[in-house]
Amino acid sequence: MSPERLPSRDVPRHDPAQLGALRADLTAAGFTVTAVEDLLGPVASAALHREQPLPALRATAPLVLSGSSALRGATAPTSADVPGGEDADARTAALVRVFVLGRGVPRVALAAALPTLGVDGAARLGLVQAAGAGRDDEVRARVDLRPYEAEDAAGPVRWWLVSDLGEVATGRALRTDHVLGVGGASTTLAQVTVRDRRRRVLDLGTGCGIQALHAARHAEAVVGTDVSARALAFARVNAALAGVGPERVELRAGSMLAPVEGEQFDLVVSNSPFVITPRTPGVPAYEYRDGGRAGDAVVRELVTGVGAVLAPGGVAQLLGNWEVRRGEEWHERVGSWLDEAGLDGWVIQRELLDPAEYAETWIRDGGVTPDRDRAAWDVQYGAWLDDFATRDVVAVGFGILTLRRPATGRPTLRRLEEHTGTVHQPLGGHLAASLAAHDWLTVRDDSALAAAHLVVAPDVTEERYLRPGSVDPEVVLLRQGGGLGRAVQAGTALAGLVGACDGDLAVGQVVGALAALLEVPADDVAADVLPSVRGLVRDGLLIPAGTTG
Ligand SMILES: C[S@@+](CC[C@H](N)C(=O)[O-])C[C@H]1O[C@@H](n2cnc3c(N)ncnc32)[C@H](O)[C@@H]1O
Structure with a gap:
């Protein structure tokens, strides 16, 4: 999207200059993971991780109120009005309340946190909507915006990421075109990815763009693809907010491998839309987690198809679910995909859920709980169990797949193992070293x-x-x-x-x-x-x- 085009109703606008102003404000405000955790304290932080916002709302309310009244006398708040200490806490509190908790704050409070961009600038970017131009008029978020900090195998990173407001902020079940922020699976994939220098990297199902941003740190060129136009709009904004231009991360629309057909990559990563979902009326098909196939066909399709876009020696790292069917071990099913792929393959099963646990996990993930909507819960639960029964599924595995196109000759690595215990992240360096050790031993x-x-x-x-x-x-x-x-x-x-x-x-x-x-x-x-x-x-x-x- 060019900076001149108006934003669509509910995606943020890609305007690199304005996003640069936002980055400057967030940096000056010290809106970091640590600052947020310090502000909320351990109890409210832990509750928020459990998707319980009340302690965080209580922790931030007085700070926003006192910050707003302190600023009420000033003609126009600038960063000089809020140099540090309690004022810095007030700015962080305003940002947390608006962008993480989805609550309204007086315009003056957000203006103090965004002195360069301003509330009007944030509104033009599609990040907030303001009830009016008065100092006490309420401003509310249209998107989630939060700090992201991680340690991947290439070292520490610190960005801010924009995504759709989640259930905690809206109090509603998610829309089917919801664009996800960073979740546990995103972090897992970022940490297990090998981070040696790569020429071209593909991030399939880029979502808010998190894997593509990580890849841009160690690749000459990154292509991020997604079937969701909304996701691509968010990814474009996040790249600009991180100061990463389209020459380093190119975004393309399309399903699975279609947007990159005929091309070759040295690394492919995909936190794929792997969730096994019944194709039944009453069960929403969430774009962010469901690749539109039956059972575990998305993961099978990726495993068996990704070799076509891997350069010799190229590595693909995927997260996925697989069905365990009666009378068959998990490694037999996934092993048959490796055989069909004709690639080196190393699969680590990290978790195994029974069909009921799996159904409950993903129904809750969509925002439906038995307390909120018993009827919808029962319909979806039944649909999941029926769907699994049609294929005699007795369990569902989750794990990390590392595939590699041999540089020459036939595949030499075929390893499927279960590892449900603690691993030491980031694992990417270890996986890369183990692949190199395999090659050393092979000769x-x-x-x-x-x-x-x-x-x-x-x-x-x-x-x-x-x-x-x-x-x-x-x-x-x-x-x-x-x-x-x-x-x-x-x-x-x-x-x-x-x-x-x-x-x-x-x-x-x-x-x-x-x-x-x-x-x-x-x-x-x-x-x-x-x-x-x-x-x-x-x-x-x-x-x-x-x-x-
Ligand atoms: C679980 S999210 C991963 C987002 C992000 N890469 C991360 O690691 O957090 C899966 C993404 O795949 C996209 N997707 C769904 N179906 C797809 C398909 N058929 N082809 C390509 N991408 C698809 C979704 O829109 C979503 O953004």
């Missing part, structure tokens, strides 16, 4: 591995479990502090080998020394430990010497 047979020098990763510790009074441990565990936090049980020989891996001796030399110590043939020790050594290298507990820095 080494056991004699080449025996000739290699390995070091123990700095985050690995050893745990020994002994029976009371015993000298020798019953169990030795090697525990990874970072990454997926794996724990690997080690026998005597493996524990001894890992303990000696400081890069000085080759693996084969350590094996020889252990064989002499244990008085067994070296070949037997090698046959015992080398498969485990491969696993430890692949998972980052052992690192080839000289590749750590």
Whole structure:
């Protein structure tokens, strides 16, 4: 959208100069995640995370009122009127009340928080609507605007993001064309994405543009696509607000891979519209989470189709749901997609819900609860259960899929594992290192591995479990502090080998020394430990010497 065009009724307007003024005001106001949390305090912040706004409303009301009365005497509030301390709190409180909590504030209060853009400028951008030009006239948000701070594998970021007002602010169920802000899945994908330099990146289903903005930090060019014109309008505004121009993030309308057909990317990311939704009257099809296919077909289509737009060596990282059908393991179904894709594939299942839990989660997500609307709740709940029953679905998995088009030759990686415990985010660096370790291992047979020098990763510790009074441990565990936090049980020989891996001796030399110590043939020790050594290298507990820095 060009700056000259009038905004449509309910999307913000893309005007880079005015958005620059907004950025300056938000920076000067110190509208950061930390400032908001400090202002609200731990109780109101935690309640707001649970979508309960009342404590935050109570925490902000007096600040906005006192800030407004302090400013009432001034002719026109400027940033000099509100230099810091209580006044800074009043500005943050006004921004939180308007843009996060969706409540009205006196015009004078928001004017103090936005001295450069002004309330009229914010209205022209489609961010607020004002009841009048008087100082006490109420101003209300038309969009959600909040600070976003994160740590991805390329380091910390700090932006502000505009999206549709959520349920907390409107008190209503979401519209089907709702444009989502940053949610848990957005953050997960941003953190697991590999962040080494990439030439071209595709963000499929860009929504408010969050993944595209992250990608712009380590790519020459980013293409963000979405089926929703409203989402693209928000993404365009968010990019401008972050100071990222269309030469770095290009936005295109269209479904799935159609807008990029025939092109190649070095990285594809997609927090895809993966939610399994019954195609039944009475069940809303939310654009932001539903790709318009039956069952888990969206995820299957992406997994099996994304290879067509991956450059050799290119990586695709997707979040998705998959159905677990009676008589079939989750990894059989998802594994068959990997086979069809013809790509390297590594799938980590992070969660498994039964059909009822899944239905409840996504009905609530749309703003329908049994308390609010029992009839709608029952209709939707029944539709979900019926839909699952038609395909004999007994559970639904959620996870992270990392796919890669081999640089040459056939796929060599096919790994499907369950990891429901805590992982150490950002995981992107770990996943990238593990892919590199896989490649390192692929070109080494056991004699080449025996000739290699390995070091123990700095985050690995050893745990020994002994029976009371015993000298020798019953169990030795090697525990990874970072990454997926794996724990690997080690026998005597493996524990001894890992303990000696400081890069000085080759693996084969350590094996020889252990064989002499244990008085067994070296070949037997090698046959015992080398498969485990491969696993430890692949998972980052052992690192080839000289590749750590
Ligand atoms: C879960 S949101 C992800 C938004 C954002 N990328 C993030 O990480 O927060 C999924 C996005 O996919 C879009 N979408 C839905 N169906 C689509 C389709 N068939 N093709 C492309 N995008 C689609 C939705 O409009 C929505 O913006």
